Amino acid sequence: MALVQNFPFLSIILSLSGGVVCSVLKGKNARNYCLFVLGVILIFSLSTLGYVLRTGEAYNYMMGHFPAPWGNEIRVGVLECLMASVFSAVMMLSLLGGMHHIFEDCEKTKVNFYFTMVCLLTSSLLALVYTNDLFTGYVFVEINTIASCALVMVRYRSGKALVATTRYLIMSLLGSGLFLIGITILYDLTGHLLMQNIAQSVAMLFATGTYAFPLAVIICLFSMGLAIKSACFPFHTWLPDAHGNATVSSSAILSGLVLKGYIFLLIKIFYRVIGMEFIFQDKATNVLFVFGILAMILGSLKAMREQDLKRMLAYSSVAQIGYVYLGIGLGTTAGLTAACLQIIVHAITKPMLFITAGGFMDVSGGSKQFRDLQGAGYRDRLGGLAFVVGALSMIGIPFFAGFVSKVLLTTASIEYASLKTIIALATLAISTLLNACYYIPAMLTLFTHPKEDRFGSKPIKLHRSYIVALVVLIVFNFAVGIFSQPLTEAIQSGIAMFR
Amino acid sequence: MSHLITNYYETTAVIIFGIGFTTLLLNRNMIKKIIGFNFMDSSIYLFLAAKGYIFGRKAPIVVNGVQDMEAYINPIPSGLVLTGIVVSVSVTAFLLALTIRLYYRYHTLDIDRIIQMAKKEED
Known part of the structure; x- marks a missing residue:
């Protein structure tokens, strides 16, 4: 066994223990330790990604070398490593971008607990990505819930x-309750908790036609539970409050990463536990498709009416999550590829927008209302540039990251060739238009000189960590937008390994 | 119908789950919401424990040297229940802490009124 193969397990343990260590350190030391842990995890994930790409096949890692049912397993493939790398990198950049806000918003003596929660959140996200065992998935879903609510609080x-925290927590608990009873019923039908074993039993059940109704219920419970937690359209009501009122880094992390962790778990369950052909047979994909369509349109319409920059960005997240569910709802490999790419694109774009929102608040007297943000793009030039890049990417202009995922979604829906194609194409067109309808006015507001000069028009001195985070995220955005081919190929090979 | 009566443990569990779920979702009182949450989780443990039990067998603790698998019930659901209890205890603690904060600030446990009061506040 190569040393690299241990890295995914080590990164989960490292971030879990990082949570413990941060809880006893002083604020600044906790920050440094947390960033160090995230950096190590990034290096680990990238080297594992390289290893899996070289060998060309996924492997199962048994913790402590005990086979099931005594031991626990994680599974490492290209897609998992790719997500882990993106998650750890974006987590680090979101922290850097909002660093001074963290120290302002938290109580002085309790800053270290923020980093404790970030470490726990990282470990649970990694575990959701890597896990090969449904119940471990549930436990880390709950850790994720607690950590992300604490970040809002x-x-x-x-x-x-x-x-906002209360509403977020209650909705999350409803979601995880449904998810848990889904796991319970599935365990009772199959007698297994490891994904590949369940998959075999489920395939047998479907072949013989027994327990068809309970299986449909299970699919429904899993989809509902994780859809509530990932703010899929009809269950999105908690999201704007939670993301709009949190501190800058928290909004960036919640919007960019936490939602994606749940969606990735749902994708894993669909493809590795129940099997896509059965999901298709039960028409669960159609439901998710409709939810995705509604989210794309109604999320954008809500965003248009917002007068508050952060809430507008939060509603835009609802719409962007809709794109991911559209991709999953197509139910084809091409659709899934597009959904995975959309996950990555949104994970690098939305945190950037939230960080710039934090920067604009700094230069506008702490307000995030559009009427106070006039001319903020001049007072914070770098933030203005990053906002333009992010907004154009969200609209889907060529050379920016958002364009690539939209092209993939479009081609995936053309390949599908049925009624869904027409609906998907029409919605993509309308939603692009709607995105433009609220991002362009936002940009215009930011670059309009205000009538009265309340905050001065000179650019202020920016924090170094803020500059680093924004520059790296802008570079990422262009890199994904222009050189998307290797990324798409990696996702495709990762999906091929899912079987 | 006869299935519901034979599997009365599971039927009860699902009914309690429904009660807990609706209480957590719809009740306006925070404390009642938390009780609803605990109902919901306990019903899942009842379901698991009922499914792990095999009639006429004992808990899997070896005392008289009997190592035959046929003598014991399935231990995995019990393990899952323990893990689940730990999770629900920590979430309950978090919810209660949050409720205390809300009560100190707004002097009520009614979530609808709290939301209305919070809307009027400036940031």
């Missing part, structure tokens, strides 16, 4: 943040 001096 950081600004507890604002009543809105407290209420």
Whole structure:
């Protein structure tokens, strides 16, 4: 066994223990330790990615070399490593981009707990990505819930943040309750918890036609549970409050990464546990497809009406999550590829937009209302540039990351050739238009000189970590937008390994 | 119908799950919401425990040197229940802490009124 093969397991353990260590360190030390852990995880994930790409096949890693049912397993393939690398990199950049806000918003003596929660969140995201065992998946879903709610609660001096946390927590608990009872029923039908064993039993059940109704219920429970947690359209009501009222880094992390962890788990369940042909047979994909379509349109319409920059970005997340569900809802490999690419694209674009929102708040007296943000693009030039890049990417202009995922979604829906194609293409067109309808006015507001000069028009001195985070994210955005071919190929080979 | 009566443990569990779920979703009182959440999770443990039990067998603890698998019930659901209890305890603690904060700030447990009051506040 090569040393590299241990890295995914080590990164989960490292970030879990990082949570413990950060809880006893002082604020700045905790920050440094947390960033160090994230950096190590990034290097680990990238080297594992290289290893899996070289060998060309996924492997199962048994913890402590105990086989099931005593031991626990994680599974490492190209797609998992790719997601882990993106997640750890974006986590690090989101922290850097909002670093001074973290120290302002948290109570002085409790800053280290913020980094504790970030470490726990990282470990649970990695575990959701790598896990090969459904119940481990559930446990880390709950850790993820607690950690992400704690990240929203950081600004507890604002009543809105407290209420947002409560709503977020309650909705998340409803979702995880449904998910847990889904696992329970599935365990009772199959007698296994490891994904490949369940897959075999489920295939047998479908072949013989027994327990067809319970299996449909299970698919429904899994989809509902994870759709609530990933803010799929009819269950998105908690998202704008939670993402709009959190501190900058928290909004970036929640919007860019936490939602994606749940979606990735759902994709894993669809492809590795139940099997796509059965999902198709039960028409669950159609439901997700409709949810995705509605999210794309209604999320954007809601975003158009917002007067608050961060809430607008949060509603835009609802719409972008809709694209991911559209890709999954097509039910084809091409659709899944597009969905995975959309996950990555949104994970590098939305945190950038939230970080710039934090920068604009700095130069506009802490307000995030559009009427105060006039001319903020001049006062914070780098933020203005990054916002333009992010907004154009979200609209889907060529050479930016968002364009690539939209092209893939379009080709995937053309390949599908049925009624869904027409609906998907029409919605993609309308939603692109709607995206433009709120991002372009936002850009215009940011670059309009205000009538009265309340905040001064000179650019202020920016924090170094903020500059680094934005520059790296802009580079990522262009890199994905222009050289998307290797990324798409990696995703395709990762999906091929899913079987 | 007869299936529902033979599997009465599971039927009860699902009914309790429904009660807990709706309470957590719809009740306006935070404490009742938390109780609903605990109902919901406990019903899942009841379901698991009922499914792991095999009639006439004992808990899998070797005392008299009997190592035959036929003598014991399935231990994995019990393990899952333990893990689940730990998770639900920590989430309950978090929810209660949050409720205390809300109560200190707004002097009510009614979530609808809290939301209305929070809307009027400035940031």
